[in-house]
Amino acid sequence: MDRTHIIGLIATEIRDILPELSDQSIGPDDVMADLGLDSIERSEVVLTVLEKMNLKVPMTRVHGPANIGELADLLANLHSAA
């Protein structure tokens, strides 16, 4: 599963939670907190994307990325290692 595809999955979930972002482009340099998602909503995005990728890893394993691009890279690595 490549980075671009995962960024697409993340963007879809973000727009699902914050419909007001539906017309806004969401890219690798964006930061979820800056887009207006609170900590609960950020975890929701990650949980849903993990589900869609069929990845079963502890949440603490995906903590740390500074932006959406880094999150996608981490998820891609975990996916290829699974």
Next chain:
Amino acid sequence: MTPVGIEALNLFGGTACLDVRDLCDHRGLDLPRFENLMMREKAVALPFEDPVTFAVNAAKPVVDALMPDEKARIEMVIVCTESGIDFGKSLSTWVHRYLELPSNARLFEIKQACYSGAAGLQMAANFVLSGTSPGAKVLVITTDISRFALADANAVQEWAYSEPTSGAGAAAILVSDTPHILRLDVGAYGNHAFEVMDTCRPGPDTEAGDADLSLMAYLDCAVGAFDDYARRVEGADFKTSFGHLCFHTPFGGMVKGAHRHLMRTHYKAKPADIAADFDMRLAPSLRFGQRVGNTAGGSVFFALAGTLAHAGISDPARIGLFSYGSGCCSEFFSGVADGQSVERVAAMGISAALDARYALSMDEYETLLAGASVVRFGTKDAQVARDTVPGAVNGVSGRLVLEGVSGYHRSYSWT
């Protein structure tokens, strides 16, 4: 097998409180979905309140309700806290003194962040079950206050991520072989623990942490602890085994997130079903917590009292409890409550005591945060002002208050 569990339960939510929405507005916090916090008020400790006064004021009604021969059977006092006032001398010693408890008692303190209360309960329950002193009772008290912003001028800024949710409160839990409030399911528990630096208290007046990491650790633990419970308890089912659920509550939104996580990972439940289940099984547990803020070690017991006071239980009902403490350790366990539990918790008048608290203005709150009149950790000598917030002390009687410190020894008196 010997029955074991909680014989009596009382909460203390302080003398003063602050409106959390007003605080968020005052700080200019951009919370477009403030309701996600599911918070209303937070308890704020006054200068004459400390972890000892909170603990004693929670436990006094529980101890006073005992007959002398029952009180004589309190053989252990476990204070569970992350707000200790001395590195060596435990809070239990002051609690023991001001509650005039028997001298043939074990006194000690337990620390493991917000998990401390569940740890204390399990230590107490296992002592009762051991049968080494048949009929013995254990007084377990959780007590935590948050005065983190005292450290320096920049501390309020650093504290910002948790200031609205950091509260204060104490829960007194009498554990015995006559569990009128909650009969524990013996052997039915599950743990999940691992080292993580999500939230910590690196100094007496400071807290540091990462909100996202803490939430993630909490979510991992909710699933891990329940799965360990299910491994031990044949046929355990998160959706059907428990009529009610009580989770450690940093703020209501986190409980909602953990419940949703469990319902999705275990049942692939749909959002509408998850919401309905939350309203039915968890919403009542938030009622007291949302009036005091995060009470750390006590919050799972604030949740239990909230459920017993507001869930309309009349027939025996199994309650699933989840405790999480940063760092981290967690436990999922269960017990059975009934109509008698509800009546006994109602008799403590918890809601009325919360209603009677003094509502702080933002100016009064800021004065308290500045901390000039507060006895800080390590103070050798001090006299405590009673009138920092003049309106707050009126009409408060029968409560323990901090008088002063002499040679590091804190002294207290009754109002």
